[in-house]
Amino acid sequence: MKMSKMFFRTLREVPADAETASHKLLVRSGFIQQLGAGIYSLLPFAKRSMEKIENIMREEIDQIGGQEILMPVVNPAEVWKETNRYYEIGSEMSRFQDRKGGDMVLAMTHEEIVADLVRKIVQSYRQLPMLVYHIQTKWRDDPRPRAGLIRVREFTMKDSYSLDVDQEGLDTQYKAHYQAYFNIFAKCGLPVVAVLADVGMMGGTMAHEYMYLSPIGEDTLLICDSCGYMANRQIALFDKPEPIHQSALSLEEVETPNVKTIEELANFLNVKKIETAKAVFMMGTFTEGQEDVTKLVFAVIRGDMELNETKLANAIKAKELRPAHDEEIEAVGAVAGYASPIGLKDVLVVVDELIASSSNLVAGANKEGFHLKNVNYGRDYQASVVADIVAAEAGFACIECGSPLKESRGVEVGNIFKLGTKYTEALGANFLDQNGKSHPVIMGSYGIGSGRLLACIAEEYHDDNGLIWPISIAPYHVHLVALRDVKEQADQIYANLSKAGLEVLYDDREETPGVKFNDADLIGLPIRITVGARSLKEGNVEVKLRSEGERRLIPLEDLVGEVIGLKQKLEDEIMDQIVEN
RNA sequence: CGGGGCGUAGCGCAGUCCGGUCAGCGCACCGCGUUUGGGACGCGGGGGUCGGAGGUUCAAAUCCUCUCGCCCCGACCA
Numbered sequence: 001m002k003m004s005k006m007f008f009r010t011l012r013e014v015p016a017d018a019e020t021a022s023h024k025l026l027v028r029s030g031f032i033q034q035l036g037a038g039i040y041s042l043l044p045f046a047k048r049s050m051e052k053i054e055n056i057m058r059e060e061i062d063q064i065g066g067q068e069i070l071m072p073v074v075n076p077a078e079v080w081k082e083t084n085r086y087y088e089i090g091s092e093m094s095r096f097q098d099r100k101g102g103d104m105v106l107a108m109t110h111e112e113i114v115a116d117l118v119r120k121i122v123q124s125y126r127q128l129p130m131l132v133y134h135i136q137t138k139w140r141d142d143p144r145p146r147a148g149l150i151r152v153r154e155f156t157m158k159d160s161y162s163l164d165v166d167q168e169g170l171d172t173q174y175k176a177h178y179q180a181y182f183n184i185f186a187k188c189g190l191p192v193v194a195v196l197a198d199v200g201m202m203g204g205t206m207a208h209e210y211m212y213l214s215p216i217g218e219d220t221l222l223i224c225d226s227c228g229y230m231a232n233r234q235i236a237l238f239d240k241p242e243p244i245h246q247s248a249l250s251l252e253e254v255e256t257p258n259v260k261t262i263e264e265l266a267n268f269l270n271v272k273k274i275e276t277a278k279a280v281f282m283m284g285t286f287t288e289g290q291e292d293v294t295k296l297v298f299a300v301i302r303g304d305m306e307l308n309e310t311k312l313a314n315a316i317k318a319k320e321l322r323p324a325h326d327e328e329i330e331a332v333g334a335v336a337g338y339a340s341p342i343g344l345k346d347v348l349v350v351v352d353e354l355i356a357s358s359s360n361l362v363a364g365a366n367k368e369g370f371h372l373k374n375v376n377y378g379r380d381y382q383a384s385v386v387a388d389i390v391a392a393e394a395g396f397a398c399i400e401c402g403s404p405l406k407e408s409r410g411v412e413v414g415n416i417f418k419l420g421t422k423y424t425e426a427l428g429a430n431f432l433d434q435n436g437k438s439h440p441v442i443m444g445s446y447g448i449g450s451g452r453l454l455a456c457i458a459e460e461y462h463d464d465n466g467l468i469w470p471i472s473i474a475p476y477h478v479h480l481v482a483l484r485d486v487k488e489q490a491d492q493i494y495a496n497l498s499k500a501g502l503e504v505l506y507d508d509r510e511e512t513p514g515v516k517f518n519d520a521d522l523i524g525l526p527i528r529i530t531v532g533a534r535s536l537k538e539g540n541v542e543v544k545l546r547s548e549g550e551r552r553l554i555p556l557e558d559l560v561g562e563v564i565g566l567k568q569k570l571e572d573e574i575m576d577q578i579v580e581n
Numbered sequence: 582c583g584g585g586g587c588g589u590a591g592c593g594c595a596g597u598c599c600g601g602u603c604a605g606c607g608c609a610c611c612g613c614g615u616u617u618g619g620g621a622c623g624c625g626g627g628g629g630u631c632g633g634a635g636g637u638u639c640a641a642a643u644c645c646u647c648u649c650g651c652c653c654c655g656a657c658c659a
Contacts (some may be wrong), residue, residue, distance in 0.1 A: 012608060012620070013593045017652050037651065092658065109659080143582080143657055151658095197659095209659085218658090322582095322656070415659065447659075484617050514619040521619090532618055542618090 001044075001476065003507045008043045010519050020216050022458035023148025025467050029522045038145025038153035045523065046454065048475035050156070053450050054135050056187045056472065057158040064176040066131045066160055071113045073137050077103035079112045083426040088287055088319060092141050106139040111423045111445055114161040118441050119429035122163065128431060128441065129169045133160030135450070147216060149455035150411060156451055162444040165431065170418055170442045174206070177416050177446045179581055181210055184448065185413065186577040189470030190457050192413060194581070195221050196231040198310050206418040210448075211410030212456040219410045222392045226403035233407075234310035236392035237399040243358040244275065249374040256371045260337035262303040265371065269362060276303030277355055277363040277375060279339035281329050284318035284348065296324055296332050300341050300363075300383070301352040301390050308391035315387035316350060338364040340372060341381040351383035352390050411456055414448040467524030468546050471570035476505040478563060479525040479546075481516050483532035490531045493541065493559065497529075500560045502567065521546070527566055529559070545570075 008030035017034075018024040026032045031046035042050060058068065077095065080086035086093075086105065094106045107113065114132065122128065135158045142153050149155075162173035178194065185192045190212055197209040209232060211221060222236040223229070231237065259268045266273045280299040285292050297316065299307055313321050329339065332347050340363050341349050355361070356377045363375040377383070394407040421440040424430070430438045454473070461468040471477060478497060482490035487508070494506045505525060507516050513532075520528050530542040530551075540553040543562060554562045 009591085009609085011592060016587085016593070019653075034651090090657085138659095140659075142659095144653095144655090146653080157659095320657085412659065449659085481618095512617060512619085512621060514617095514621080517619045519620090530618075534618065 001505050003505060004509045006044060008045065010522055018148060020147045020150065020459065021462055022150065022455040025462055025522070026148055026455065026458055029467055029524070032149065038142060038151065040149060040152060040154075040451075042451075045475040049454055049469070049473045050450055052473040052475075053188060053453055054156075054158065057135065057184055057448060057450070060180040060184045060187075061131070061133050061158070061160055064131065064173075064180050065129075066133045068134060069117075069132050070134045070136060071107070071110050071117075073107050073139065075105050075107050075113065077105050079116050079427065080105055083112055083115075083423055084287070085112065087292075090320070092143070094139055094141050107136075108138055108140040109157075109445070109447070110134070110136070110159055111161070111419065111443070112427070114163075114445075115423040115427040115429045115441075115443070118163060118424060119427055122429065122431050122441060125165045125431050125433050128163055128165045129173060130163040131160060131173060132163070133158060133446075147455075149451040150216065150459075151218070152451065155449050157447050157449050159445060159447040162446070164442045164444075165433065165439070166442065170420075170444050174416060174418055174444050177444070178208065181414050181416065181446070181448065182581045183578050185210060185453075186579070187574060188453060188457055188473055189574055189577070190413065190453065190460060193221075193223075193230055193410075195223075195410070196235060197415060198232060198234040198314070205420055208416050209410075209412045210414035212413050212460070213408050213410050214456070214459060215409050216459065217409035217411040219412055221408045221410050222394070222396075222405045223408055224398035224401060224403055224405055227398060227401040229398050229400045229405075231392075233391060234308065235314075236405070237388070238392040238405060239397035239399050239402055240354050240388075241274075241397075243354055244360070245357065246359050248376045248379055249360050251375065251380060252373040253365055253367075253370055254373055255369060256338075257369045259369075259371070265362065266303065269371070269373075271362055273304035274302060275360070275362060277301070277358075277361040278303045278305075279334075279341070279364060280307045281324035281334070281339070282307075282309070282312065282321045283324045283328060284313070284316060285320035286317065287319050292319070295348050296328055297321065297348045297350060298332075298334070298339070298341055299350045299352075299389055300355050302354050302358065302361075305352070305354075305390040306393070308389055311387070311391075312350060312389045315385050315389055316348060333366065335364065335366050335368055338366060338368060338370060340364040340366045340375070341383070342366065342372070342375070348385075349381070349383040350385045350387065350389060351377060353386055353388055354390070356383070356386045411452065411459075413453050413456055414446075416446045417444060419443040419445055462524070465518070466522035469524050469526060470574055471526045471567060472574050474524070474526050476503040476525050477527055477567050478502050478504045479520045479523065479528045480504050480506045481513075481520055481528060481530045482506070482508055483513050483516075483530065485533050486531045486536055489536060489556075493529070493531060493556075496560055497563060500564060502560075502563060526570055527563060529563070 010030050011028045014024050015027045033041045093108050096104050098104050138157050139154050145151050164170045192210045192212050194208045197207040220233040259265050262278050278301050282297045284297040285294050309321050360374040365372045395404050424440040429441050497504045528544045539556050542551050543554050544551040
């Protein structure tokens, strides 16, 4: 490709609205342009890299038996109503009506459509197992897109769906994806870890998320270096400390004026935080049929810990949780700052298991300026649910081995879910077994966002001067920089390299060497060839890897072979990253 | 949805408090000439109804009201 004719431009200045390295560099180097919040156009470079990523995904998913299909982005709402997700999912799913007034949605994932296809196509166990996938646009009206391609509203996703007759089959396909995903990320050059994850709106029984560890990540992960336990903070388990257990003393009201936080309470009464119970009020939204009802949720956790909203929501099957307003708290007779689970009516009380087994805690008295000592679960109050609802933190003990956990941030680049029969059951996607008995097909779903993956790779591979693409997803292999008065020779080199099957970006522009070199660094193609009169006089051209500083002079006649060798070497290095997991 | 910030030429910005040569600067772009191995120089030039709509005023980028959009933090979310 001749650069003089390319539909792009590089920017000298950092775009004002970019914060992260990948965002700044992808815009500056002319890969992407923003159209709206979380909506981007891909320019030629990004389009080419994206295709390479997608082809890597095709290779790996085909390898485990995937068949590529393409499902529509615009869906009639009926099928989403059948699974109830039309009602369960909030405004991140965009809805509209067609000309006849029929409800339509923009697909944010495709479980429904797959299940619909399955009920139309699959009838017998003989057809299973099966794996289908597509690479398609998704629309999710995220309330807060950010960081360029890291978090967008419109994006392309590779999503595959496994179809099985039994749990074993699902396990097999899940494992196959588990490895295939590591292969995909390795081939793209991106280091990732797989962590246990919440199933979220997908439902199902098990999920892993593939995380690119980076401070720009929005997810917090808990990692055990000793045994390898890794989980998203949303669900991370930990080994809870032994509760303080003594014989129950009698309730005692103590005056605690202006003591509203646990910190103040512990200081005022001279007790440890672990001897206190903390009240956290949330408003929960619950789906009952097609109706949403909201209820106040009173979560009780130990004073030294933090509430984990995901665990709480899962424990009570809430669709949504948000902090309650003061009026909502007062409406049930509780007093913010001095709240107590004792003596409340019409409130969903959820107690952390550690609280349930602790004795003689300090809690609020539901009376302005007073707390209660020696509060005991069971004797003094009951709960609707007792569950693990507190958040794991760095330093807490690993659930597997007891070693201290550490925290890290991560960007979720892929996920795999064991869905089970949630969708197939709802849609009646059944097959007949050997005995002629009907069962719902067992599904798994597996997704990778290709644009986010591209952005993470940019995030991982760059320096002060620009991007440094891994050869496998670089838009071109070679950046051919022609300096002054060498047009004929450079044209010839361009032709020779191209004929040899190399992808060459040919900088044939009328620019000064500095501009060309800087653009080459910014764009970040792996191999740079400089053709200049100076070295050409000796019959040489200069070859340099973007990832290394060293330039080498190569005789013109050896150039094609040399570059093919370099490309091979870079590709081999990438392939060496693939490991069995 | 809550908090904060910002919309002036393709990009980055100044000007807004205090209304009146404030339609400006740098980069980019076009022409001519010189230059040519790490973001060249000179001369000449093109481009903006100051996000939008109302209003106040003799006069609005500037003041007021409404509105749209974008970014960041939080909430939320795969």
